[in-house]
Amino acid sequence: MTVLEKKTTDRLQDSLVQVQRLIERHHLVEELVHRQDMPRHALVEDLVHKQNLVELKQKLEQLHPADIAYILEALPLNERLLVWELVKSESDGEILLEVSDAVRETLIESMDAHELVAAAETLDADELADLAPDLPRQVVYEVMGALDDEEREQLQSALSYEEGTVGALMDFELVNIRADVSCEVVLRYLRRFDELPHHTDKIFVIDDDEVLKGVLSIRKLLVSDPDAEVSEVMATDVVTFHPEDDAEKAALAFERYDLVTAPVIDDAGKLIGRLTVDEMVDVIREESDSEVLNLAGLKEEEDLFAPVIDSLKNRWAWLAINLCTAFLASRVIGVFEGAIQHLVALAALMPIVAGIGGNSGNQTITMIVRALAMGQLQVAQAWRLWRKELGVSVINGVVWGGVIGSVAWWLYGSFPLGLVMTAAMTLNLVLAATLGVLIPVLMQRAGRDPAVGSSVLITAFTDSGGFFIFLGLASLFLM
Amino acid sequence: MTVLEKKTTDRLQDSLVQVQRLIERHHLVEELVHRQDMPRHALVEDLVHKQNLVELKQKLEQLHPADIAYILEALPLNERLLVWELVKSESDGEILLEVSDAVRETLIESMDAHELVAAAETLDADELADLAPDLPRQVVYEVMGALDDEEREQLQSALSYEEGTVGALMDFELVNIRADVSCEVVLRYLRRFDELPHHTDKIFVIDDDEVLKGVLSIRKLLVSDPDAEVSEVMATDVVTFHPEDDAEKAALAFERYDLVTAPVIDDAGKLIGRLTVDEMVDVIREESDSEVLNLAGLKEEEDLFAPVIDSLKNRWAWLAINLCTAFLASRVIGVFEGAIQHLVALAALMPIVAGIGGNSGNQTITMIVRALAMGQLQVAQAWRLWRKELGVSVINGVVWGGVIGSVAWWLYGSFPLGLVMTAAMTLNLVLAATLGVLIPVLMQRAGRDPAVGSSVLITAFTDSGGFFIFLGLASLFLM
Structure with a gap:
């Protein structure tokens, strides 16, 4: 009859810590059992062991399915499966819905068809539709067979809509x-x-x-x-x-x-x-x-404790793309090896030109992508924004380019080098501003999602472009 | 008595386009008035002109305050103020609450104290508290004076809680x-x-x-x-x-x-x-x-049509920080100028080493920051994750480093160069993995938000570190 006294925001983390402590104690006991095989001890330890699990189970039973999902996500694989084994109950289905895709996979793998059917049967048609793609096919069929006609129709209707549509998310509990x-x-x-x-x-x-x-x-x-x-x-x-x-x-x-x-x-x-x-x-x-x-270049949410191989799969695509663009930039530099040999300062200064272009371009592109996603920017208005971004980039180029150019002049004692530095930074910023507007607008026009890949694309251009502009200007005016 | 037929998701954008068209027509008429000063035309055009505004006003009156806010955000400054002038009404306060900070500023600037007081008076205490920081002080005092004791107490209580706390967001309408x-x-x-x-x-x-x-x-x-x-x-x-x-x-x-x-x-x-x-x-x-x-290196949401100077303010801080870290990396390269002069291929290859470190480090740090933010990662578990990230980075280093090393060998005909490249990439990835775990965990321990700045920090380390490792190894083994 009393209201919970503990703040909710901390309560959940406390539960996680308690569960972790109980698991640790459980492991300790297990270790003891393994270490000494004197039979007279076995019984006592078995009791302690069991009591520990009972305590853990009790703790878990007090928790909301969403809280259990949270705890399962925070545990390494073997401990996660230990907890999952204890928790199995009528809220299994709900918990499976709450956890992330990667963690759900590990839980479903540990269950047999019978358990999966039992879990799925507790769900509504729309929830079942969310879970269905992750379940073995024969489990889905078995569950479908147990539904009444109306529910089956609802399930089929929910399954017929693509992910990311309203149809896939709606429920059927109406008054x-x-x-x-x-x-x-x-x-x-x-x-x-x-x-x-x-x-x-x-x-x-x-x-x-x-x-x-x-x-x-x-x-x-x-x-x-x-x-x-x-x-x-x-x-x-x-x-x-x-x-x-x-x-x-x-x-x-x-x-x-x-x-x-x-x-x-x-x-x-x-x-x-x-x-x-x-x-x-x-x-x-x-x-x-x-x-x-x-x-950040991750394909999807990662299970924190995923095996190395799963993490690699999640990360390789982007790393590979980035390597390709870096290789391209490297080849641009390769073209100017003569100039670098002649004036080795160029090698030290060139990453600054490329770097500021990438940063500035990402600032522009983020703004444009957001405005496009909200539908607040029509393609027709793009040239107006481009003019503004151009203004920003020229000022940035002259000011920051001027600062770095002066430093280069002072460091290497060459005024022309400083001037080339300033000019290259300004030009690369102009390139970044132009592409920062152009890339997402063109992607939108082509019917693609401007949010995907535009950041990689602009960095590729400002890297290669920055090296090309700087080394090109240096070849023209300093050699 | 009929349900809206139009899909909501498109309706709003249609409204925006309609408003834009009416404004355009309005501008066209204005231009005509300016161009020909024959007095007999003036009256007719004045009528057309007014009728246009009436139509625009009618359109706006049909819209939900949130929709008007959306449209105001999508319009350039002078058109935004034209619409704002027409819309001014009892829902002003609500609209001011809905728009982004940057746009709110432009709207408030266009209103006199009297209008602001009128707008603020329509709001509840908790809403008023949200708006108060953006209002001129004497307007807040005036509005406060008009409140009854209970409301004033609520306003003061809401204002007393820091932004980002529950107290600043709660309302007082209770049953x-x-x-x-x-x-x-x-x-x-x-x-x-x-x-x-x-x-x-x-x-x-x-x-x-x-x-x-x-x-x-x-x-x-x-x-x-x-x-x-x-x-x-x-x-x-x-x-x-x-x-x-x-x-x-x-x-x-x-x-x-x-x-x-x-x-x-x-x-x-x-x-x-x-x-x-x-x-x-x-x-x-x-x-x-x-x-x-x-x-993306932006301080806050930007008004798409902000004057150049406002955009610069929003972007300078990050650009300056990035320039500093780029300059640092440049100085690291400067130390190895001798080596580069000796083997100019190093200049072309070094950005690849730095780049992959930055990408991989950002992948790791993003995962760790997210887990820390959710409270699912205790600092004590960090070493366990570090071991895993280390595994990922060593495999990535050997595989991708091997590929790029082979390419370098083929391109420059030097097997030792390829070997140094592979080794440097592996070591920089190990550095990235280590710092990707360490930086957010240390920031969390120090009581700071690991999400802020950790990406810049790791890129700074992997850039300078990548150059140092690659050029250092090259100096040791290739000179």
Whole structure:
């Protein structure tokens, strides 16, 4: 009867530490058992051993499935499987949904078909659809066979939509009413439920053909006159989605209009499902995760304790691409080996020119990519932004190029070298600004996602371009 | 009475395009007026001119404040101010809350004190607290003077918490009840409200000292027996927050437990406010934005159409830091000028060694920073991860280093050069792996945010380190 006293933000980490401590104790006991094989001790240690596991199991049973998922992610593989073995229960399915793809794989691998079917059977059709791609095919078939017709239809419908669409994320737990009943009737109808669907903040008003006519928010229902008809109190300007809509755009709409749930309708206006804010929060989180991982050159979220081989797979693609671009830049330098031999200072100064171009280009491209993703930048406006970026790059070039040029002059005692340095930095910044606008705009035009790969591309250009401009200018004016 | 037919995801962009077209037409008419000063035309054009603005104003009036904010962000400064002038209304305050910091500045600059006071007065205490730092001080005082005692207290309390804490984000619109009343009474009590606070999905149960005793979810209330006492149906295991809690951690808890609202209590357990999921979604979005901007070397979100000088301010800090680290790397190369003069191939090959180190280091550091931010990685486990990263880096070094070493051997006809290249790449990758684990862990230990600056730091080390290792090995074995 008391409210939790502990702050939630710390509670979870405390649980993790407790679990880790119990596992450690468990390992210690195990080690003891192995070390001494005197039989008279065995019984006692076996007891201690078992008691330890019981304690761990009790601890785990107190936790929310999402918390267990968090703990599983934080544990190395063998300890993770020990905990997973203890936790197996009716919330297995939910936990599998919560963990990251990489960790889910390790958990599913440790389960036999029977356990997987049991876990999957506890899930709703839309949740099952999320899990299905990771399950062995015969498990999916077995679970499907156990569903009733309506659920099977829902599952098939959810599976038919591509990942990243509204259809793949919607759920089917709806409360529908007609427009011509009174609020009193609605309240009585709701009372007949054992439990309302999670996140229910509105009920959907449909006609005989299941076409959505409006929504009745629960907040409104609670303050309305019980005798009022639903049609009088319902809202008719509803934010609706179609199953083929992009999930990230739907998430932006949830964010913008502060929605908790929203109806999903088909082209005929028929209500077919709903979106809930918890799914949208996951979309936002995943989107931002993949953006950051992408920028860092990781293909996807990595299991922290993945075997080396899995980590290599996750990282090789980007390393290989980066090596190719670095090799290209190296060949550009190769062309000017004569100039470098003649004036070895060039070798020391050239990475500065390439580096500042890459940094500045990434600043520009990040801004443009974000504006394009939000739909706030039309391609027609690009030249206007380009002019501005050009202004920024020329000032940066003259100021920072001037500083570094002066330092080069002072270090190497050559005024022309300083001048070439300043000019090269300015030109490379202009190149960076131009490509920083051009690359994402062209990618968008070509129907590709400008966020993927544009950073690598611009760095490749500003590296090779920086070396070429600097060494080229030096060859022309200093040799 | 009809549901919106247009997909929401496209509707907003259509609105933007329509507004842009109306502005363009407006500019065209203005231009005509300027070009010909024949007085007989003036009247007609003035009419057309006005009609255009009326049409634009009508269009804007149909839009949600969040949509207007979106459009304002997408417009260049003078057009933005034209729209802002037309839109000024009772939703001004809301729009100011929705736009990004940079755009808000431009809007506030265009308003006089009187308009600002009018806009601010429409806001709740917690919203006012968000806006206050951007308002001129005398406007804040004036608005404060107009508040009643309770609101003023709430505003002061909201202002007293640091940005990024739960206290700065909580609102004060609460529905409280006592535990000893029946559900029927609660329903009657709710019906007396004109409107329930936004996002109300639960009511807070408190005792005579305002100490939180539990929460009654609306979903539960609706299906409960009207005669049941609140104490029987309320939930007592409640996720609660304290005002000084970190907002990002609170957002993680909302995500994990799929919350819509949650109570904020003080150390004595007294209910002082609540958090709502819409604020948490904004926290998640801002967090991910600042992560991406940070990685790209931008201080904050930039107004796409900011004057050049504002853009420079936003970008200079990172460029300056990067220039310093590039200069350092350049000095490392300077030390080995003799070696380069002797074997100019070194100049062409050295950026490859530095580059792969930077890429690989950023992959490692991104993973570690994310795990630390989630609290899933204890410093004690770091050595275990380091061993794994070491494995990854040695394999990467031998494989990719081997490839590039072979190419170098083939290109320059020197087997020892190829060998030095392979060795240098492997060693730089080992350095990258070590620092990729060490830097964030040490920053965390020192109480700093490992996400800020760690990418720059590791690139600095792998650049200078890469040049040093490669040129050093070459000096030792190839000279």
